[in-house]
Amino acid sequence: MTSTQSALPSERELLDAFRTHLSRGRASLGEMFGGFWETASSGASVHTSDGQRFVNCAGYGVFILGGTHPHVTEAVATQVRTNPVATRLLLEPVSAAAAKTLVDVCPPGLTKVHFVGSGTEATETAIKMARANGRRRLITTVNGYHGKTLGALSVTAREIYQNSFTPLLPDVTAVPFGDVEAMEAALRDGPPACIIVEPVQGEGGVVFPPEGYLTALGELRTRYGAFLVVDEILTGLGRLGRWWGHGTETVTPDVMLVGKGLSGGVVPVAAAVATAEAYAPFDKDPFLHTSTFSAAPIAVAAAKAAIEAIVMEDAVAKAAKIGAELKRRVSDSAGRHCPHLVTEVRGEGLLVGVEMADPGLAGELVLELIDGRVLVNHSMNNSRVLRLTPPATISADDLDQVTTGFDSAFSVLAGRFPASR
Numbered sequence: 001m002t003s004t005q006s007a008l009p010s011e012r013e014l015l016d017a018f019r020t021h022l023s024r025g026r027a028s029l030g031e032m033f034g035g036f037w038e039t040a041s042s043g044a045s046v047h048t049s050d051g052q053r054f055v056n057c058a059g060y061g062v063f064i065l066g067g068t069h070p071h072v073t074e075a076v077a078t079q080v081r082t083n084p085v086a087t088r089l090l091l092e093p094v095s096a097a098a099a100k101t102l103v104d105v106c107p108p109g110l111t112k113v114h115f116v117g118s119g120t121e122a123t124e125t126a127i128k129m130a131r132a133n134g135r136r137r138l139i140t141t142v143n144g145y146h147g148k149t150l151g152a153l154s155v156t157a158r159e160i161y162q163n164s165f166t167p168l169l170p171d172v173t174a175v176p177f178g179d180v181e182a183m184e185a186a187l188r189d190g191p192p193a194c195i196i197v198e199p200v201q202g203e204g205g206v207v208f209p210p211e212g213y214l215t216a217l218g219e220l221r222t223r224y225g226a227f228l229v230v231d232e233i234l235t236g237l238g239r240l241g242r243w244w245g246h247g248t249e250t251v252t253p254d255v256m257l258v259g260k261g262l263s264g265g266v267v268p269v270a271a272a273v274a275t276a277e278a279y280a281p282f283d284k285d286p287f288l289h290t291s292t293f294s295a296a297p298i299a300v301a302a303a304k305a306a307i308e309a310i311v312m313e314d315a316v317a318k319a320a321k322i323g324a325e326l327k328r329r330v331s332d333s334a335g336r337h338c339p340h341l342v343t344e345v346r347g348e349g350l351l352v353g354v355e356m357a358d359p360g361l362a363g364e365l366v367l368e369l370i371d372g373r374v375l376v377n378h379s380m381n382n383s384r385v386l387r388l389t390p391p392a393t394i395s396a397d398d399l400d401q402v403t404t405g406f407d408s409a410f411s412v413l414a415g416r417f418p419a420s421r
Helices: 011-022 024-032 070-082 093-105 119-132 150-154 159-165 180-189 213-224 274-282 299-310 315-337 359-371 395-416
Strands: 040-041 045-050 053-056 114-116 137-141 172-175 192-198 225-230 257-258 270-274 342-348 352-354 378-379 384-388
Touching: 011 024, 011 137, 024 299, 045 114, 045 119, 053 213, 053 299, 070 299, 093 172, 093 299, 114 119, 114 274, 114 299, 119 150, 119 192, 119 257, 119 270, 119 274, 119 315, 137 180, 150 159, 172 180, 180 192, 213 384, 225 270, 270 274, 315 342, 315 352, 315 395, 352 359, 359 378
Parallel strands: 137 172, 137 192, 192 225, 225 257
Antiparallel strands: 040 045, 045 053, 114 270, 257 270, 342 352, 352 384, 378 384
Protein backbone atom coordinates (compact mmCIF):
# COMPACT_ATOMS: atom_id res chain seq x y z
CA MET A 1 0.00 0.00 0.00
CA THR A 2 1.48 3.37 -1.00
CA SER A 3 1.46 6.50 1.15
CA THR A 4 -1.48 7.86 -0.86
CA GLN A 5 -3.60 4.72 -0.35
CA SER A 6 -5.45 3.63 2.75
CA ALA A 7 -8.04 1.06 3.73
CA LEU A 8 -11.67 2.06 3.32
CA PRO A 9 -13.50 3.19 6.45
CA SER A 10 -16.01 0.86 8.09
CA GLU A 11 -19.39 0.43 6.42
CA ARG A 12 -21.03 2.53 9.14
CA GLU A 13 -18.52 5.31 8.47
CA LEU A 14 -19.10 4.96 4.74
CA LEU A 15 -22.85 5.22 5.20
CA ASP A 16 -22.40 8.36 7.27
CA ALA A 17 -20.10 9.78 4.58
CA PHE A 18 -22.62 8.88 1.86
CA ARG A 19 -25.42 10.56 3.77
CA THR A 20 -23.35 13.63 4.68
CA HIS A 21 -21.41 14.23 1.47
CA LEU A 22 -23.39 12.57 -1.35
CA SER A 23 -27.12 12.17 -0.78
CA ARG A 24 -29.32 11.56 2.24
CA GLY A 25 -32.05 10.28 -0.06
CA ARG A 26 -29.79 7.77 -1.79
CA ALA A 27 -28.46 6.59 1.57
CA SER A 28 -32.00 6.00 2.82
CA LEU A 29 -32.93 4.09 -0.33
CA GLY A 30 -29.81 1.98 0.00
CA GLU A 31 -30.76 1.07 3.56
CA MET A 32 -34.31 0.24 2.46
CA PHE A 33 -32.90 -2.08 -0.21
CA GLY A 34 -30.91 -4.00 2.39
CA GLY A 35 -27.85 -1.84 3.01
CA PHE A 36 -25.68 -3.77 0.56
CA TRP A 37 -22.42 -2.30 -0.70
CA GLU A 38 -21.65 -3.20 -4.32
CA THR A 39 -17.95 -4.02 -4.65
CA ALA A 40 -17.38 -6.13 -7.78
CA SER A 41 -19.05 -7.31 -10.96
CA SER A 42 -18.49 -9.93 -13.61
CA GLY A 43 -20.89 -10.94 -16.36
CA ALA A 44 -24.39 -10.90 -14.91
CA SER A 45 -23.08 -11.11 -11.34
CA VAL A 46 -22.85 -8.26 -8.86
CA HIS A 47 -20.97 -8.98 -5.64
CA THR A 48 -21.40 -7.16 -2.34
CA SER A 49 -19.04 -6.55 0.55
CA ASP A 50 -20.72 -9.21 2.71
CA GLY A 51 -20.15 -11.95 0.13
CA GLN A 52 -23.61 -11.94 -1.46
CA ARG A 53 -24.07 -12.40 -5.22
CA PHE A 54 -26.91 -10.84 -7.19
CA VAL A 55 -28.03 -11.40 -10.78
CA ASN A 56 -27.91 -8.04 -12.51
CA CYS A 57 -31.04 -7.30 -14.51
CA ALA A 58 -30.64 -3.63 -13.61
CA GLY A 59 -28.04 -0.99 -14.49
CA TYR A 60 -30.53 1.03 -16.60
CA GLY A 61 -29.49 -0.80 -19.76
CA VAL A 62 -25.74 -0.18 -19.48
CA PHE A 63 -24.61 -3.80 -19.17
CA ILE A 64 -25.40 -5.37 -22.55
CA LEU A 65 -22.01 -7.13 -22.19
CA GLY A 66 -22.27 -7.65 -18.44
CA GLY A 67 -19.72 -6.44 -15.93
CA THR A 68 -15.95 -6.21 -16.58
CA HIS A 69 -16.04 -7.80 -20.02
CA PRO A 70 -12.42 -8.87 -20.65
CA HIS A 71 -12.10 -7.37 -24.13
CA VAL A 72 -13.33 -3.97 -22.96
CA THR A 73 -11.44 -3.91 -19.68
CA GLU A 74 -8.20 -4.87 -21.41
CA ALA A 75 -8.62 -2.13 -24.01
CA VAL A 76 -9.25 0.42 -21.26
CA ALA A 77 -6.34 -0.83 -19.12
CA THR A 78 -4.01 -0.53 -22.10
CA GLN A 79 -5.22 3.01 -22.75
CA VAL A 80 -4.80 3.95 -19.08
CA ARG A 81 -1.18 2.83 -19.24
CA THR A 82 -0.46 4.78 -22.44
CA ASN A 83 -2.57 7.91 -22.97
CA PRO A 84 -5.86 8.06 -21.04
CA VAL A 85 -6.62 11.78 -21.58
CA ALA A 86 -5.40 13.69 -24.62
CA THR A 87 -4.15 17.26 -25.02
CA ARG A 88 -6.93 18.12 -27.51
CA LEU A 89 -4.31 20.02 -29.53
CA LEU A 90 -2.78 17.11 -31.44
CA LEU A 91 -4.77 14.51 -33.36
CA GLU A 92 -5.55 11.40 -31.34
CA PRO A 93 -5.76 7.99 -33.09
CA VAL A 94 -8.13 6.02 -30.84
CA SER A 95 -10.98 8.50 -31.28
CA ALA A 96 -10.75 8.24 -35.08
CA ALA A 97 -10.69 4.44 -34.93
CA ALA A 98 -13.62 4.40 -32.48
CA ALA A 99 -15.68 6.75 -34.66
CA LYS A 100 -15.19 4.50 -37.70
CA THR A 101 -16.03 1.40 -35.67
CA LEU A 102 -19.27 3.03 -34.52
CA VAL A 103 -20.24 4.33 -37.97
CA ASP A 104 -19.66 0.87 -39.44
CA VAL A 105 -22.54 -0.52 -37.35
CA CYS A 106 -24.83 2.52 -37.71
CA PRO A 107 -27.64 2.80 -40.25
CA PRO A 108 -26.51 4.08 -43.68
CA GLY A 109 -26.21 7.84 -43.95
CA LEU A 110 -25.07 8.44 -40.38
CA THR A 111 -21.39 9.18 -40.88
CA LYS A 112 -20.31 11.89 -38.43
CA VAL A 113 -19.65 11.22 -34.73
CA HIS A 114 -19.46 13.55 -31.73
CA PHE A 115 -18.38 11.65 -28.61
CA VAL A 116 -19.50 12.85 -25.18
CA GLY A 117 -19.49 11.57 -21.61
CA SER A 118 -23.17 10.75 -21.09
CA GLY A 119 -26.52 10.33 -22.78
CA THR A 120 -27.80 13.70 -21.58
CA GLU A 121 -24.74 15.37 -23.16
CA ALA A 122 -25.59 13.59 -26.42
CA THR A 123 -29.07 15.10 -26.21
CA GLU A 124 -27.57 18.55 -25.62
CA THR A 125 -25.37 18.04 -28.68
CA ALA A 126 -28.38 17.16 -30.83
CA ILE A 127 -30.37 20.17 -29.63
CA LYS A 128 -27.47 22.49 -30.42
CA MET A 129 -26.98 20.85 -33.80
CA ALA A 130 -30.65 21.39 -34.58
CA ARG A 131 -30.33 25.06 -33.62
CA ALA A 132 -27.20 25.42 -35.72
CA ASN A 133 -29.34 24.15 -38.61
CA GLY A 134 -32.08 26.71 -37.94
CA ARG A 135 -34.54 24.58 -35.96
CA ARG A 136 -35.01 26.27 -32.58
CA ARG A 137 -38.46 24.90 -31.82
CA LEU A 138 -38.55 21.50 -30.06
CA ILE A 139 -41.18 18.77 -30.18
CA THR A 140 -40.91 15.89 -27.74
CA THR A 141 -43.29 13.18 -26.55
CA VAL A 142 -45.24 12.87 -23.32
CA ASN A 143 -43.26 10.69 -20.87
CA GLY A 144 -40.23 10.80 -23.13
CA TYR A 145 -36.91 10.70 -21.31
CA HIS A 146 -33.76 12.30 -22.71
CA GLY A 147 -31.71 13.37 -19.69
CA LYS A 148 -31.71 15.99 -16.96
CA THR A 149 -29.27 18.76 -17.88
CA LEU A 150 -31.25 21.91 -18.62
CA GLY A 151 -31.52 21.48 -22.38
CA ALA A 152 -32.21 17.75 -22.17
CA LEU A 153 -34.61 18.32 -19.29
CA SER A 154 -36.62 20.63 -21.52
CA VAL A 155 -37.51 17.60 -23.67
CA THR A 156 -37.84 15.14 -20.77
CA ALA A 157 -41.54 15.78 -20.57
CA ARG A 158 -42.40 15.29 -16.89
CA GLU A 159 -43.19 18.18 -14.60
CA ILE A 160 -41.91 16.33 -11.53
CA TYR A 161 -38.36 16.74 -12.89
CA GLN A 162 -38.88 20.12 -14.55
CA ASN A 163 -40.77 22.28 -12.06
CA SER A 164 -37.83 23.04 -9.75
CA PHE A 165 -35.73 24.31 -12.66
CA THR A 166 -38.03 26.45 -14.78
CA PRO A 167 -37.77 28.39 -16.96
CA LEU A 168 -36.26 25.82 -19.29
CA LEU A 169 -35.76 26.16 -23.05
CA PRO A 170 -38.62 28.01 -24.74
CA ASP A 171 -40.79 26.77 -27.61
CA VAL A 172 -41.07 23.14 -26.48
CA THR A 173 -44.20 21.12 -27.32
CA ALA A 174 -44.98 17.64 -25.96
CA VAL A 175 -47.28 15.37 -27.97
CA PRO A 176 -48.53 11.87 -27.14
CA PHE A 177 -46.05 9.12 -28.01
CA GLY A 178 -47.11 7.12 -31.06
CA ASP A 179 -49.66 9.70 -32.23
CA VAL A 180 -48.73 10.69 -35.79
CA GLU A 181 -51.67 13.08 -36.15
CA ALA A 182 -50.69 14.98 -33.02
CA MET A 183 -47.12 15.23 -34.27
CA GLU A 184 -48.27 16.58 -37.63
CA ALA A 185 -50.51 19.14 -35.94
CA ALA A 186 -47.56 20.34 -33.84
CA LEU A 187 -45.30 20.55 -36.88
CA ARG A 188 -47.93 22.43 -38.85
CA ASP A 189 -48.46 24.94 -36.05
CA GLY A 190 -45.20 26.89 -36.25
CA PRO A 191 -41.80 27.24 -37.89
CA PRO A 192 -39.64 24.20 -38.74
CA ALA A 193 -38.93 22.22 -35.58
CA CYS A 194 -36.61 19.62 -34.10
CA ILE A 195 -38.38 16.35 -33.20
CA ILE A 196 -36.77 14.15 -30.53
CA VAL A 197 -38.21 10.68 -29.99
CA GLU A 198 -37.32 7.23 -28.65
CA PRO A 199 -38.03 4.06 -30.66
CA VAL A 200 -39.37 2.61 -27.38
CA GLN A 201 -40.04 4.67 -24.28
CA GLY A 202 -37.86 2.99 -21.67
CA GLU A 203 -38.30 5.27 -18.66
CA GLY A 204 -41.90 5.72 -19.81
CA GLY A 205 -42.48 2.08 -18.87
CA VAL A 206 -41.32 0.05 -21.91
CA VAL A 207 -43.94 1.58 -24.19
CA PHE A 208 -43.95 0.61 -27.89
CA PRO A 209 -45.40 2.85 -30.60
CA PRO A 210 -47.60 1.57 -33.42
CA GLU A 211 -45.78 -0.12 -36.28
CA GLY A 212 -44.60 2.42 -38.84
CA TYR A 213 -44.52 5.31 -36.36
CA LEU A 214 -40.93 6.35 -36.99
CA THR A 215 -41.32 5.90 -40.74
CA ALA A 216 -44.26 8.28 -40.58
CA LEU A 217 -42.21 10.78 -38.55
CA GLY A 218 -39.52 10.61 -41.23
CA GLU A 219 -42.11 11.50 -43.84
CA LEU A 220 -43.38 14.38 -41.70
CA ARG A 221 -39.78 15.57 -41.27
CA THR A 222 -39.47 15.86 -45.03
CA ARG A 223 -42.89 17.47 -45.50
CA TYR A 224 -42.42 20.15 -42.84
CA GLY A 225 -38.67 20.72 -43.04
CA ALA A 226 -38.10 19.33 -39.55
CA PHE A 227 -34.95 17.96 -37.92
CA LEU A 228 -35.34 14.41 -36.59
CA VAL A 229 -33.42 13.10 -33.58
CA VAL A 230 -33.87 9.43 -32.66
CA ASP A 231 -32.76 8.67 -29.12
CA GLU A 232 -31.22 5.16 -29.11
CA ILE A 233 -29.34 5.66 -25.84
CA LEU A 234 -31.22 2.76 -24.23
CA THR A 235 -32.53 0.85 -27.25
CA GLY A 236 -29.42 0.74 -29.44
CA LEU A 237 -26.49 -1.67 -29.72
CA GLY A 238 -28.57 -4.83 -29.52
CA ARG A 239 -30.74 -4.15 -26.48
CA LEU A 240 -33.95 -4.94 -28.42
CA GLY A 241 -32.49 -7.95 -30.22
CA ARG A 242 -31.51 -5.84 -33.21
CA TRP A 243 -28.69 -3.35 -33.65
CA TRP A 244 -30.97 -0.31 -33.47
CA GLY A 245 -34.46 0.14 -32.15
CA HIS A 246 -35.61 1.96 -35.27
CA GLY A 247 -34.04 -0.68 -37.51
CA THR A 248 -37.42 -2.09 -38.51
CA GLU A 249 -38.51 1.31 -39.86
CA THR A 250 -37.69 3.06 -43.12
CA VAL A 251 -36.19 6.26 -41.80
CA THR A 252 -32.76 7.88 -41.47
CA PRO A 253 -32.68 10.40 -38.63
CA ASP A 254 -30.65 13.57 -38.86
CA VAL A 255 -29.06 12.59 -35.55
CA MET A 256 -29.04 9.32 -33.63
CA LEU A 257 -28.11 9.30 -29.95
CA VAL A 258 -26.05 6.38 -28.65
CA GLY A 259 -25.03 5.60 -25.08
CA LYS A 260 -25.33 3.17 -22.16
CA GLY A 261 -24.09 -0.04 -23.86
CA LEU A 262 -21.48 1.97 -25.77
CA SER A 263 -19.56 2.10 -22.49
CA GLY A 264 -19.14 -1.65 -22.45
CA GLY A 265 -20.09 -1.29 -18.80
CA VAL A 266 -16.58 0.00 -18.10
CA VAL A 267 -16.15 3.73 -18.88
CA PRO A 268 -19.04 6.20 -19.35
CA VAL A 269 -19.27 7.35 -22.97
CA ALA A 270 -22.02 8.33 -25.39
CA ALA A 271 -22.27 9.85 -28.86
CA ALA A 272 -24.40 11.83 -31.26
CA VAL A 273 -24.09 10.30 -34.73
CA ALA A 274 -25.30 12.54 -37.56
CA THR A 275 -25.67 12.83 -41.27
CA ALA A 276 -23.03 14.94 -43.00
CA GLU A 277 -25.66 17.58 -43.76
CA ALA A 278 -26.85 17.84 -40.16
CA TYR A 279 -23.27 17.92 -38.87
CA ALA A 280 -22.10 20.58 -41.34
CA PRO A 281 -22.11 23.52 -38.85
CA PHE A 282 -19.92 21.51 -36.45
CA ASP A 283 -17.65 20.47 -39.31
CA LYS A 284 -17.20 24.07 -40.38
CA ASP A 285 -16.23 25.32 -36.91
CA PRO A 286 -14.58 22.68 -34.66
CA PHE A 287 -14.87 25.01 -31.65
CA LEU A 288 -18.63 25.56 -31.97
CA HIS A 289 -19.47 22.75 -29.53
CA THR A 290 -16.63 21.33 -27.44
CA SER A 291 -15.92 19.68 -24.11
CA THR A 292 -12.62 19.02 -22.35
CA PHE A 293 -13.27 15.29 -22.02
CA SER A 294 -15.18 14.74 -25.27
CA ALA A 295 -13.61 11.77 -27.07
CA ALA A 296 -11.17 11.18 -24.22
CA PRO A 297 -8.94 8.25 -25.29
CA ILE A 298 -9.90 6.13 -22.27
CA ALA A 299 -13.61 6.53 -23.09
CA VAL A 300 -13.41 5.95 -26.83
CA ALA A 301 -11.16 2.93 -26.26
CA ALA A 302 -14.06 1.48 -24.26
CA ALA A 303 -16.55 2.38 -27.01
CA LYS A 304 -14.47 0.77 -29.75
CA ALA A 305 -13.89 -2.38 -27.71
CA ALA A 306 -17.56 -2.57 -26.69
CA ILE A 307 -18.73 -2.62 -30.30
CA GLU A 308 -16.10 -5.23 -31.15
CA ALA A 309 -17.23 -7.35 -28.19
CA ILE A 310 -20.90 -7.07 -29.17
CA VAL A 311 -19.95 -8.50 -32.56
CA MET A 312 -17.66 -11.20 -31.11
CA GLU A 313 -20.27 -12.28 -28.55
CA ASP A 314 -23.06 -12.29 -31.15
CA ALA A 315 -24.84 -10.23 -28.50
CA VAL A 316 -27.58 -8.91 -30.78
CA ALA A 317 -28.86 -12.38 -31.69
CA LYS A 318 -28.44 -13.56 -28.10
CA ALA A 319 -30.48 -10.60 -26.85
CA ALA A 320 -33.35 -11.58 -29.13
CA LYS A 321 -33.29 -15.25 -28.09
CA ILE A 322 -32.66 -14.82 -24.36
CA GLY A 323 -35.07 -11.90 -24.12
CA ALA A 324 -37.94 -13.91 -25.60
CA GLU A 325 -37.30 -16.69 -23.08
CA LEU A 326 -37.02 -14.25 -20.18
CA LYS A 327 -40.27 -12.51 -21.07
CA ARG A 328 -42.04 -15.87 -21.39
CA ARG A 329 -40.78 -17.06 -17.99
CA VAL A 330 -41.74 -13.87 -16.15
CA SER A 331 -45.15 -13.79 -17.83
CA ASP A 332 -45.79 -17.45 -16.99
CA SER A 333 -44.73 -16.86 -13.38
CA ALA A 334 -47.08 -13.89 -13.04
CA GLY A 335 -49.92 -15.92 -14.55
CA ARG A 336 -49.38 -18.79 -12.12
CA HIS A 337 -49.03 -16.75 -8.95
CA CYS A 338 -50.71 -13.36 -9.16
CA PRO A 339 -52.44 -12.43 -12.43
CA HIS A 340 -54.61 -10.00 -10.45
CA LEU A 341 -51.51 -7.99 -9.49
CA VAL A 342 -49.65 -7.90 -12.84
CA THR A 343 -51.23 -5.86 -15.62
CA GLU A 344 -48.81 -6.90 -18.37
CA VAL A 345 -45.35 -8.29 -19.10
CA ARG A 346 -44.05 -6.76 -22.32
CA GLY A 347 -40.83 -6.09 -24.15
CA GLU A 348 -38.47 -6.94 -26.96
CA GLY A 349 -35.02 -8.42 -26.65
CA LEU A 350 -33.45 -7.70 -23.29
CA LEU A 351 -35.75 -4.79 -22.44
CA VAL A 352 -38.64 -6.32 -20.50
CA GLY A 353 -41.22 -4.35 -18.55
CA VAL A 354 -43.41 -5.74 -15.77
CA GLU A 355 -46.41 -3.48 -15.20
CA MET A 356 -48.07 -3.87 -11.80
CA ALA A 357 -51.61 -2.90 -10.91
CA ASP A 358 -50.37 0.05 -8.83
CA PRO A 359 -47.06 1.74 -7.93
CA GLY A 360 -47.01 0.34 -4.41
CA LEU A 361 -46.98 -3.20 -5.76
CA ALA A 362 -44.03 -2.32 -8.00
CA GLY A 363 -42.07 -1.18 -4.96
CA GLU A 364 -42.97 -4.36 -3.06
CA LEU A 365 -41.80 -6.45 -6.02
CA VAL A 366 -38.42 -4.69 -6.14
CA LEU A 367 -37.84 -5.48 -2.48
CA GLU A 368 -38.88 -9.13 -2.83
CA LEU A 369 -36.60 -9.57 -5.84
CA ILE A 370 -33.69 -8.13 -3.86
CA ASP A 371 -34.41 -10.77 -1.23
CA GLY A 372 -34.12 -13.31 -4.06
CA ARG A 373 -30.81 -11.70 -5.09
CA VAL A 374 -32.16 -10.30 -8.38
CA LEU A 375 -31.65 -6.63 -9.24
CA VAL A 376 -34.16 -4.75 -11.42
CA ASN A 377 -34.92 -1.08 -12.11
CA HIS A 378 -38.03 0.99 -11.73
CA SER A 379 -39.15 3.25 -14.59
CA MET A 380 -38.67 6.94 -13.81
CA ASN A 381 -41.66 8.06 -15.85
CA ASN A 382 -43.99 5.20 -14.90
CA SER A 383 -43.80 4.05 -11.31
CA ARG A 384 -45.98 1.00 -11.96
CA VAL A 385 -43.42 -0.58 -14.31
CA LEU A 386 -40.27 -2.48 -13.40
CA ARG A 387 -37.66 -2.98 -16.09
CA LEU A 388 -35.33 -5.90 -16.67
CA THR A 389 -32.22 -5.17 -18.75
CA PRO A 390 -29.91 -8.15 -18.20
CA PRO A 391 -26.77 -8.67 -20.28
CA ALA A 392 -26.73 -10.76 -23.44
CA THR A 393 -23.97 -12.76 -21.72
CA ILE A 394 -26.29 -13.99 -18.94
CA SER A 395 -25.86 -17.71 -18.24
CA ALA A 396 -28.58 -20.37 -18.14
CA ASP A 397 -28.04 -20.74 -14.38
CA ASP A 398 -28.47 -17.02 -13.83
CA LEU A 399 -31.62 -17.04 -15.94
CA ASP A 400 -32.90 -19.84 -13.71
CA GLN A 401 -32.12 -17.73 -10.64
CA VAL A 402 -34.11 -14.84 -12.11
CA THR A 403 -37.04 -17.20 -12.72
CA THR A 404 -36.84 -18.56 -9.18
CA GLY A 405 -36.64 -15.00 -7.85
CA PHE A 406 -39.82 -13.99 -9.66
CA ASP A 407 -41.64 -17.17 -8.62
CA SER A 408 -40.83 -16.47 -4.99
CA ALA A 409 -41.58 -12.74 -5.21
CA PHE A 410 -44.90 -13.18 -6.99
CA SER A 411 -45.89 -15.92 -4.54
CA VAL A 412 -45.18 -13.65 -1.56
CA LEU A 413 -47.15 -10.78 -3.12
CA ALA A 414 -50.07 -13.09 -3.88
CA GLY A 415 -50.21 -14.09 -0.23
CA ARG A 416 -49.90 -10.49 0.91
CA PHE A 417 -52.48 -9.14 -1.57
CA PRO A 418 -54.92 -11.95 -2.37
CA ALA A 419 -57.46 -11.64 -5.16
CA SER A 420 -60.83 -10.41 -3.97
CA ARG A 421 -63.55 -13.05 -4.21
